[in-house]
Amino acid sequence: MTRDEFSPLSVPYISGRTRLYGIVGHPIEQVRSPEFVTHEFVSRGIDAIVVPIHVPPERFDELMPAIMNIANLDGLIVTVPYKARAARFVTSLGPQAQITRTVSVLAKRAEGWIGEMFDGVGCVAALRRRGVAIKDKRIALLGAGGAGSAIGVAVSSQAPRSLRIIDPDTARASAAVSEMQQAFPSFDVAAGASLDFNQFDVLINASPVGMLDPTACPLQVNHLPPHLAVMDIVMKPDETRLLRMALESGCKVIYGREMLGSQLTAVVDFFMDR
Amino acid sequence: MTRDEFSPLSVPYISGRTRLYGIVGHPIEQVRSPEFVTHEFVSRGIDAIVVPIHVPPERFDELMPAIMNIANLDGLIVTVPYKARAARFVTSLGPQAQITRTVSVLAKRAEGWIGEMFDGVGCVAALRRRGVAIKDKRIALLGAGGAGSAIGVAVSSQAPRSLRIIDPDTARASAAVSEMQQAFPSFDVAAGASLDFNQFDVLINASPVGMLDPTACPLQVNHLPPHLAVMDIVMKPDETRLLRMALESGCKVIYGREMLGSQLTAVVDFFMDR
Numbered sequence A, B: 001m002t003r004d005e006f007s008p009l010s011v012p013y014i015s016g017r018t019r020l021y022g023i024v025g026h027p028i029e030q031v032r033s034p035e036f037v038t039h040e041f042v043s044r045g046i047d048a049i050v051v052p053i054h055v056p057p058e059r060f061d062e063l064m065p066a067i068m069n070i071a072n073l074d075g076l077i078v079t080v081p082y083k084a085r086a087a088r089f090v091t092s093l094g095p096q097a098q099i100t101r102t103v104s105v106l107a108k109r110a111e112g113w114i115g116e117m118f119d120g121v122g123c124v125a126a127l128r129r130r131g132v133a134i135k136d137k138r139i140a141l142l143g144a145g146g147a148g149s150a151i152g153v154a155v156s157s158q159a160p161r162s163l164r165i166i167d168p169d170t171a172r173a174s175a176a177v178s179e180m181q182q183a184f185p186s187f188d189v190a191a192g193a194s195l196d197f198n199q200f201d202v203l204i205n206a207s208p209v210g211m212l213d214p215t216a217c218p219l220q221v222n223h224l225p226p227h228l229a230v231m232d233i234v235m236k237p238d239e240t241r242l243l244r245m246a247l248e249s250g251c252k253v254i255y256g257r258e259m260l261g262s263q264l265t266a267v268v269d270f271f272m273d274r
Helices: A033-043 A057-068 A085-089 A095-100 A119-129 A146-156 A170-183 A241-248 A258-272 B033-043 B057-068 B085-089 B095-100 B119-129 B146-156 B170-183 B241-248 B258-272
Strands: A019-025 A048-054 A073-078 A105-109 A112-116 A138-142 A162-166 A188-191 A202-205 A229-232 A252-254 B019-025 B048-054 B073-078 B105-109 B112-116 B138-142 B162-166 B188-191 B202-205 B229-232 B252-254
Touching: A019 A033, A019 A057, A019 B048, A033 A048, A033 A258, A048 A073, A048 B019, A048 B048, A057 A073, A057 A085, A057 B057, A073 A258, A085 A112, A095 A112, A095 A119, A095 A146, A095 A170, A105 A258, A119 A146, A119 A229, A119 A258, A138 A146, A146 A162, A146 A170, A162 A170, A170 A188, A229 A241, A241 A252, B019 B033, B019 B057, B033 B048, B033 B258, B048 B073, B057 B073, B057 B085, B073 B258, B085 B112, B095 B112, B095 B119, B095 B146, B095 B170, B105 B258, B119 B146, B119 B229, B119 B258, B138 B146, B146 B162, B146 B170, B162 B170, B170 B188, B229 B241, B241 B252
Parallel strands: A019 A048, A019 A073, A138 A162, A138 A202, A162 A188, A202 A229, A229 A252, B019 B048, B019 B073, B138 B162, B138 B202, B162 B188, B202 B229, B229 B252
Antiparallel strands: A073 A105, A105 A112, B073 B105, B105 B112
């Protein structure tokens, strides 16, 4: 008999010294940040973990400040349906969040909590990584909801020649346009109606049309001009009907999940910037 | 270029579906439950993780109920200095905790939260595993603090012939004796003063004397009768001066860390019992 028989076995990935991060949402089972963002931490040699934190909507206002007061918790990712509500809990907002008034990430700093919106940054980074420039280009954006609005802001900040925002909810499209006009006064942004794709360089679908439905398409056309670069932020299915049509038309296509890599690099940079 | 280049890498040990458990304490860096209890979960095929949760004392009353309301959090381990304060937050107390009025584990059940004290259970299980019976034996217990009190209760529940509790704080020793007399009315428990170890079968040190100090010993003797089984719950150093003396005297010795294995089995059983 040795004493070591009684030494418990341990896992190597969590200890009392591991720094905590969370993703707050409702529901929570579908989130991917725990596995992806934790991997990004670990690959940088940072002893940290992102855990799922399921906060029911009726408890959000009570739980959010408490979670932010856990002393070894250094940051939070915010997902559906809390991106607007969470913005109220920070001391300051980053440049993207100041425009969208929504946050996707909260980071603890010496001077308090800062919130920033990264949903659009990943889209722009994915385009750049595939050689699709935004600067001086004509961009068509489908969808003016939370994701569309964040992408609109990120796109606008890259100085495109023009941006047209298309949403069946025309009031929402107008509101997004006003938001961007205020933030970027000198640039050509408007709500779009008819879409002649010969007049565009980049098409981004930020609407949910096509999500979980491979037969649904946000456009009523069967062909696109081959010079057009087409991105669809829908991740499931991987290849939406829009992207299939774009491929068949000879367009360069950028898949929704290509946003993730750049986004999580940016998010971990933001967490570590203190 | 394949799309897979842009699929982020992930870690295999955490996802949106992983159930959350925490260990609450102040400070937190020294706790071992995250690595040990998580290993116990994983070895049973349970997708769960124990994370360190550092709660500052001035925020305990505010954070504790909030943490317990996180919807995917199913249990908490409680460590220094919260074992008494945490007992106020549960709906019901397990049999050990009803006596000690302290809790080391909180588990979420359909009917509410239940708290139980496992600090003594691990000690008794470690003795049993090494062939040291408690039933009908004469037990000397050094220390009537939180750990000593919990061990006293666990020992008492195993029907020893007698229990003597020794603490330089005689009021504390008397209080522990009263506690056990109430809980186990018919049994021979008293505060001890002089220690003739020929009159005992098992000696348990539950005082902190010897912790982080290999020269300190809770006893003023240089030799022990070899029939005595000697357990020291101090874990650092592994071999305290008391255990060294016991070994040199020919006694069977049981090390502090031998408590851990049995205790974490019992804790995970308790978490899963719902």
